Amino acid sequence: MEFVLTEEVTSHGFRNKFGKSKVAFYTLGCKLNFSETSTIARGFENEGFRRVDFSEASDIYVINTCSVTENADKRFKTIVKQAQNGNPEAFIIAIGCYAQLKPEELADVHGVDLVLGATEKFKITHYLNDLLSRPSTALRMTEIHSCEIEEADFYVGSYAIGDRTRAFLKVQDGCDYKCTYCTIPLARGISRSDTLENVLKNAVEIASQGIKEIVLTGVNIGDYGKGEFGNKKHEHTFFGLVQALDRVEGIHRLRISSIEPNLLKNETIDFVAQSQSFVPHFHIPLQSGSDKILKLMRRRYLSNLYVDRVNRIKQVMPHACIGVDVIVGFPEETDEDFLETYHFLNELDISYLHVFTYSERDNTLAAEMDGVVPKNIRAKRSKMLRGLSAKKRRAFYESQLGTVRTVLFEGENKQGYIYGFTENYVKVKAPWNPELVNTLHEVELTEIDEDGLVRFEFLKNMVEV
Structure with a gap:
């Protein structure tokens, strides 16, 4: 579909206003969104735009949206306001999942000029250049370009x-x-x-x-x-x-x-x-340890298959890190169902949890189901599983003390410390040393610090692997 919503009139043209100048990006959601933002940004740079940080004043702001959770939807308006604070006259473009699902909703947000759907986002400079080429007397409007998803x-x-x-x-x-x-x-x-x-x-x-x-x-x-x-x-x-x-x-x-x-x-x-x-690091979505809930979710497995996958990993890689996605508060999840999930995860040899509190999403079957779990109960269950996650991560870190691992050090100085991850996803810390940035070193994991991260000793006098 393609239609136009009038927002306001401007007396000066897009080309005179922006030229081929600064563009900034903000990404909400998953690693996939980050990968796509990066590719789209390179497209802008190839067109002659200069990329700047989103916190800086920019001529164009591109917001790559997410719609997996309710919070991601709510954050969009906050990000738009941040862009407007950087430059009240900036041109603001919304792309991504939320832009595909609810383009009119995004177009109604004050300050948004262009909304692009699932396929259109990869042609963003085409749409922008079309706007920039219009005469100076043209109306400034919020335009939506969003395909039917079957076309993606x-x-x-x-x-x-x-x-x-x-x-x-x-x-x-x-x-x-x-x-x-x-x-x-x-x-x-x-x-x-x-x-x-x-x-x-x-x-x-x-x-x-x-x-x-x-x-x-x-x-x-x-x-x-x-x-x-x-x-x-x-x-x-x-x-x-x-x-x-x-x-x-x-x-x-x-x-x-x-x-x-x-x-x-x-x-x-x-x-x-x-x-x-x-x-040796796997992140495997579970969503629920209750077979009843898994069936209601229409997942393509039951809990016994999940146990089999974890056991197989640990059989051939005892030191492997295993992360788990889990949703709490799904419709018809009783206290008994939740406790079944809790005990299932507690007994499983996993390393950490990503806990999601169920939120109703438009045009999904779950949103129409009976047995809605009150939000305060959802929050309580989420808190319990986050506590279990902390316990699991601590136990996994403790199991790795005394072992020799390889750490890849990151590039940011955070309050005088440098951080990194072992191959099996143990997060370590050490006093800041710029020589360590983007280097791999063999270390022996020695103790867990008060903040829950792991300290270590270098092997081979800090010689890179």
């Missing part, structure tokens, strides 16, 4: 370099699953993948820039291969992707960001266990 059937590869140490590499987009709580298929369309050739090309480009770690990202990366070359046939598989990336020279670390338990196969687990590049 092509793939755009992306990668983001957030700092000097790691990059997010997009390998897949969209989802064919029909989970009853999720709007992602409505916001991103069908499952489709990058070509293996292009993924490998992007990986080589990243490695050539001195980046030590690549994090694979997508909506449902275990579904990789579907939609490659513009069809629904699996030309390649996720396992094939993993094998090919492991052979790329110059990549020190490869990390799998998140993968559905039913798509995490033994062959992939066993390969990671012996790989020199893929690290």
Whole structure:
């Protein structure tokens, strides 16, 4: 669809006002959004724009939105106001999932000039240049360009370099699953993948820039291969992707960001266990430890399969870190159902939790279900699981004390300390030393500090691995 909402009249043209000058970006949501923002930003730079930090005064602000949770929706207006504070006359563009799902809602926010949907966001400079080329007498209007999501059937590869140490590499987009709580298929369309050739090309480009770690990202990366070359046939598989990336020279670390338990196969687990590049860290969505709730969510597995995946990982990689997504307060989740989830997670050999409090999303089946859980109960359950997460992370860190690990140090000086992560995702800290930035070192993990992070001792007198 394409239509125009009049907002205000300006007496001077876009070209005279902006020229080819400064642009700033703000990203809400997941690693996938960050990878796409980075690619879109490079497109602006290729057009001659100069990228600046979002906190600076800019001529154009681009906000990449998320609509997974209610809070992400509410934050949008705050970010728009921040942009207006930087430059009240700035041109503000909204892209991303929220822009696809509720374009009119975003267009109604004061200050927003252009809203682009799922496919249009990759042609952002085209739409902007069209506006910039209009005569000075043109109206300043809020324009919406948003396709029907069924039209989002092509793939755009992306990668983001957030700092000097790691990059997010997009390998897949969209989802064919029909989970009853999720709007992602409505916001991103069908499952489709990058070509293996292009993924490998992007990986080589990243490695050539001195980046030590690549994090694979997508909506449902275990579904990789579907939609490659513009069809629904699996030309390649996720396992094939993993094998090919492991052979790329110059990549020190490869990390799998998140993968559905039913798509995490033994062959992939066993390969990671012996790989020199893929690290022993898995993030596996669970959502509930209650089979009743999993069925209501229309997840594609039950709790016994999840247990099997965790046990398989720990069998071949006892030191592996395993993160878990879980949703509390889903419709019809009774106290008994929640306690079943709590005890399930408490007994499972996992390392940390990402806890999400269920929020109703428009156009989802879950929003129409009976048995709504009061919000104060949702908050209480979320607090309990966050406490369990802290306990699990502490226990995992304690299990790693006395072991030798490799740390990749990050680039930020935070109150006199430098931080880093081991291959199995233990966060460490040390007094700030700029020589450590973006270097890999073997260390022995020695103790847990008062802030819950791990201290260490260098091996081989700080010689980089």
